[in-house]
Amino acid sequence: MPVRPKNPGYLPIGYKLMFTFMIFIIIPVLVIGYVSHAMYQDSIRKQTTSNIQGTLLQIKDNIEYKLEDVTRVSGMLYYDYSLATQLRSYREGWESFERTTKYIMPKLNIALNATGMNLWMSIFLENDTLPEVYNGSFDNENPDALERSYGLYHLKRIEDKPWYLSFPVENYGHTMQWKQVERDGDFDRISLLRRMVDSFDPVRLKEIGFMRLSVRISELFQSADYHKIGEGSVITILDEKDTVMYQSGVLSSELLHQNESESHYLTIEENLNNPSWKLVAYIPTNIMEKDSLKVRMFVIAVCFLCLVVFTFAGVFISRYFSIRINKFVSVLNAFREGDLHKRISYRGKDEFSQIATALNEMGENIGDLIKEVYLTQLQKKEAELETLQSQINPHFLYNTLSSINRLAKFGETEKVQQTVLELAKFYRLTLNEGRTMIPVPTEIEQANAYLEIQKIKYGDRMEVMFDVDPDIWPYETMKLVLQPFIENVMKHAWCADRIHIRIVGQRDGDDILFRIIDDGIGMKQERIDQIFDFEGHVNAGYGIRNVDQRIKLQYGAGYGVSIYSKLGIGTSVQIRIPARRRK
Known part of the structure; x- marks a missing residue:
C-alpha cells in the first residue's frame, strides 16, 4: 500500500501532545515530594511496627505460658493412670468413701496447688458409686467464691448440657476446649474443658469423667496491657469466631468504623498457637505522623495548586480531543451494531484525518467482505443439507x-x-x-x-x-x-x-x-x-x-x-x- 504524502500544513499529533505535557512539567516535582513523604512515613511505620511486634510477642508468650500452665494441671489428671484405676472401680460403701477421701481428693489438691493461678476445678465422674464432694450450689455456682477449690460431681449432672453434648470426639492427649459455660460469662471467666479417659486401651478410649478448670479472664490475659504499647492504643484478644474475649484500652469511634477510616490506625496481629486465638493491637497512626506534618502540608499545598492548573488545562485539552474522538467512537459503535454505511466527515491536516479516511475505507471493505462470506456460507450449507437429505x-x-x-x-x-x-x-x-x-x-x-x-x-x-x-x-x-x-x-x-x-x-x-x-x-x-x-x-x-x-x-x-x-x-x-x- 503506497505511503500517503504529507500535506504542507501537516502538524503531527506528537508535537501537540508535547506542548501539552510541557505544561505539566511540575508533576515530577510533586511525585518526588510524595514519594519522599511516603518513604519517610513508611520508615517510621516499619520501626514502630517492629517495636510493637516485639512487645506483642512478649505478651503472647506470657499468655501462652498461662494457658499451658492450666493445660498442664489438666494433664496431671488426664495422664494419671493410677487415678484412672481408682475412678473405674465400682465398689460401694465404706471402700468407695475411703478411696475418695484418701486417694482421689489428694490427687485433686496436688494438681490444683501445682499452679500459682486461682483456678476452680469441677470434676464430673461417670462412676456414680463415688460420693459427690462440693461447696456451694451446683445450679447457682459462684466461681469467684470457690477459687483454688474443687468439686466432685456425678457426670449425669451435665449429660444434657449443650456444651457437653457438643464436645468434640476424643483424640487421645489432644482433645480439649476453651469455652465459657454455665455462669462463666456472668463472672468474666473462661473454662478449660477436657475429658478424663481410661487409657488402658488407647484405641478404644472409655470416658470415665469430665473436668472443667475455670479461671478469671483478667488473670489469664493480665499481660495484655495497652500501656505497654502507648496511649490511645487498644489490645484485644479474639476467639476462633473473631469475638472479643478481652480488651485493654478504649475503642474510639474511628476504630469502631475502621472500614471507613482504616488509615487512622495501624493493626498488628499475632496468632496464639493453642487455642486458635488472635492477639490484635490497634495503634493510632497520628503518633507516627507528628514529625511528617510539615512535609504533608507542603505536599497538600502543591497538590492543590496543581489541581487548579490541571483542571483548567484538562478541560481545554479534553474538549479539544473529545470532539474529534467522539466522531470515531460513534462510527465504530455503528459498525459494531451492523451499520457499515456510516462515514466520518473530518477536515484537518493531522493523524485524525488519516484515521477518518482509513476508517471509512475499512467500513466499506468489511461490508463487501461480510456480504461475500455470508453468501458463500449460505450456499455451502444449502448444498450440504441437500446432499445429506438425498x-x-x-x-x-x-x-x-x-x-x-x-x-x-x-x-x-x-x-x-x-x-x-x-x-x-x-x-x-x-x-x-x-x-x-x-x-x-x-x-x-x-x-x-x-x-x-x-x-x-x-x-x-x-x-x-x-x-x-x-x-x-x-x-x-x-x-x-x-x-x-x-x-x-x-x-x-x-x-x-x-x-x-x-x-x-x-x-x-x-x-x-x-x-x-x-x-x-x-x-x-x-x-x-x-x-x-x-x-x-x-x-x-x-x-x-x-x-x-x-x-x-x-x-x-x-x-x-x-x-x-x-x-x-x-x-x-x-x-x-x-x-x-x-x-
Whole structure:
C-alpha cells in the first residue's frame, strides 16, 4: 500500500501532545515530594511496627505460658493412670468413701496447688458409686467464691448440657476446649474443658469423667496491657469466631468504623498457637505522623495548586480531543451494531484525518467482505443439507424393494400389492413438492407408512404405539427424521421373535422432542460412541449420523440426536429440534 504524502500544513499529533505535557512539567516535582513523604512515613511505620511486634510477642508468650500452665494441671489428671484405676472401680460403701477421701481428693489438691493461678476445678465422674464432694450450689455456682477449690460431681449432672453434648470426639492427649459455660460469662471467666479417659486401651478410649478448670479472664490475659504499647492504643484478644474475649484500652469511634477510616490506625496481629486465638493491637497512626506534618502540608499545598492548573488545562485539552474522538467512537459503535454505511466527515491536516479516511475505507471493505462470506456460507450449507437429505431415499428404497422381492418370490401377491401402495404413499409424503421442512403430522404419517410396510412383513411379531401430544401439530420439522431410526430398530434390535416400539412426540419448553423407544437387545456405550465418531468409524451408524448432521446443519449444534441404551433392556433415541410454527 503506497505511503500517503504529507500535506504542507501537516502538524503531527506528537508535537501537540508535547506542548501539552510541557505544561505539566511540575508533576515530577510533586511525585518526588510524595514519594519522599511516603518513604519517610513508611520508615517510621516499619520501626514502630517492629517495636510493637516485639512487645506483642512478649505478651503472647506470657499468655501462652498461662494457658499451658492450666493445660498442664489438666494433664496431671488426664495422664494419671493410677487415678484412672481408682475412678473405674465400682465398689460401694465404706471402700468407695475411703478411696475418695484418701486417694482421689489428694490427687485433686496436688494438681490444683501445682499452679500459682486461682483456678476452680469441677470434676464430673461417670462412676456414680463415688460420693459427690462440693461447696456451694451446683445450679447457682459462684466461681469467684470457690477459687483454688474443687468439686466432685456425678457426670449425669451435665449429660444434657449443650456444651457437653457438643464436645468434640476424643483424640487421645489432644482433645480439649476453651469455652465459657454455665455462669462463666456472668463472672468474666473462661473454662478449660477436657475429658478424663481410661487409657488402658488407647484405641478404644472409655470416658470415665469430665473436668472443667475455670479461671478469671483478667488473670489469664493480665499481660495484655495497652500501656505497654502507648496511649490511645487498644489490645484485644479474639476467639476462633473473631469475638472479643478481652480488651485493654478504649475503642474510639474511628476504630469502631475502621472500614471507613482504616488509615487512622495501624493493626498488628499475632496468632496464639493453642487455642486458635488472635492477639490484635490497634495503634493510632497520628503518633507516627507528628514529625511528617510539615512535609504533608507542603505536599497538600502543591497538590492543590496543581489541581487548579490541571483542571483548567484538562478541560481545554479534553474538549479539544473529545470532539474529534467522539466522531470515531460513534462510527465504530455503528459498525459494531451492523451499520457499515456510516462515514466520518473530518477536515484537518493531522493523524485524525488519516484515521477518518482509513476508517471509512475499512467500513466499506468489511461490508463487501461480510456480504461475500455470508453468501458463500449460505450456499455451502444449502448444498450440504441437500446432499445429506438425498442420501436417505436410496437407502430406504433399496431395503423396501428387497422386501418386495422376497414377498414376490414366495407368491405373496396381496402383500406385494399392499406394500407397493404403502411405498407409493411414503414417497408421495417424502417428495412433498421438494420442500425440506414439513408439518409434524406429515412426518408422523411418513413414519406410520413405513411401519405399515414393515407390518406386512412381520405381522403380529411387532407392536407399535404412537404417543404424540396434539400440541405439536401446528409446528414443522425436517422430513425423514423418524424413519431411519425405526428402520434401525427393525434391522438390529430384535431380541427374540417379538419387538415393541413406542414413538413419542412432545413439547419441551421451546423445543420439540421425538423419542423412538424399543425393548430390543440394546447396545454398548462403545457402539454409541462409534456411531457419533465422524472420522474413526465412517461406516458405523450411517443413517443415524446422517439425521444428526442434517439437524445440526439446519438448526445449529444445540440440537440433534442422542442415544441411551442398555444391553438386554432396549434403546431410547431422542431427537431434539426447535419448536417453529408452520408458515
